[in-house]
Amino acid sequence: MAYEYCTVERDGPILKVTMNRPELYNALHAPAHCELAEVWDDYAKDQDLWCAILTGAGDKAFSAGNDLKYTAQGGKGTPPPSGFAGLSMRYDLEKPIVAAVNGFAMGGGFETALSCDIIIAADTAKFALPEVKVGLFAAAGGVQRLSRQIGRKRAVEMMLTGRSVTAAEGKEFGFVNEVCSPADLMDRAMAKAQELISVSPSSIKATKRVLNAMEDLENLRISLHYSRYVSTELRNTEDFHEGVNAFVEKRKPQWKNR
Known part of the structure; x- marks a missing residue:
């Protein structure tokens, strides 16, 4: 099946999914969320697929998160019940997903990676929950998953400041499993997927x-x-x-606390 906002490839029992909006750093809007939800629905149902790899198109970004320009322009559409990228509120998936983070993973992009089971990151990757800088908060699971995966104190500092951390720091914190060169990223993700399909899928x-x-x-x-x-x-x-308007207009926001 052809998709508009992502590409899907099969390699035996491995599914490779690529968020494909490189001109927008793979930022996602409601239509993209719904499309990805269909991909994961099909993945869950297909007994011949045992593992998936999720990455972003291009060499700049895994995903910049929410498409704020689309939001500011009053973009239409409703995200699916399964949440951001069709993953953040999916509670019953019993197959593994490896996130191959090829560039920056910001906001919802980071939350999408946190929704995966294993994160392999290029050494050029950066991670952040910068929503507080644009009048939002990490509502797509960032608050819950990051605090569970690395502990409350480190997570709170990242969430309340919105600062970026490197792939190496992410590995030190514990949310990144492996760091490699950008050239090796997909090979390492595929090697991990091969490792996952070598064991019992029922287990x-x-x-x-x-x-x-x-x-x-x-x-x-x-x-x-x-x-x-x-x-x-x-x-x-x-x-x-x-916050949203300031982001779109590329200026510093003037907060009112109301």
């Missing part, structure tokens, strides 16, 4: 089923839905509109 499904249940016990689903509620409230503030 992987069982392991993921328990991990998914653990997230339910930790109230991840409830917390993510609460993030959507808070995000809706935030979008009605003056600071939200100022």
Whole structure:
């Protein structure tokens, strides 16, 4: 099947998915989220697919996150129930996804990588949750997943300042599994996928089923839905509109705290 905002390739039991909006640093809008949701729905159903790799087109970005220009222009469409990139609110996927982070992963792009099971990053990659700089917050799982994966103190500092961290720092923090050169990235991601398909797919499904249940016990689903509620409230503030407009107009925002 041909897609508009991503490309999909099969290599035996491995599915390679590439977010394909390089002119916008693979920023995603509602139509792209819905398209990717279809990809992951099909991946989940296909018994001949055992592992997936997710990356971004070009050599600059994995994903810049939310397409704020589309948002500022009143872009239409509703994200799918499975959330950002069709992944951030998907609770029942029992197959692994390897994120091959080829450039910067910002905001929703970082949250998408955090929604994957394993992160392999080029040494040029950078990660951030910069939503606070544009009047938003990391509502697509960044608050929950980063704090769970690296501990609250380090996560809070990243979330409240919006600062970027390098791939090496991400590995030190614990959310990056492996760092390699950009030239080796896809080979390393494919090697990891090959490693994953060499073991029992039934055992992987069982392991993921328990991990998914653990997230339910930790109230991840409830917390993510609460993030959507808070995000809706935030979008009605003056600071939200100022932040988005300032980003689009490439100027410093003038915050009002209201």
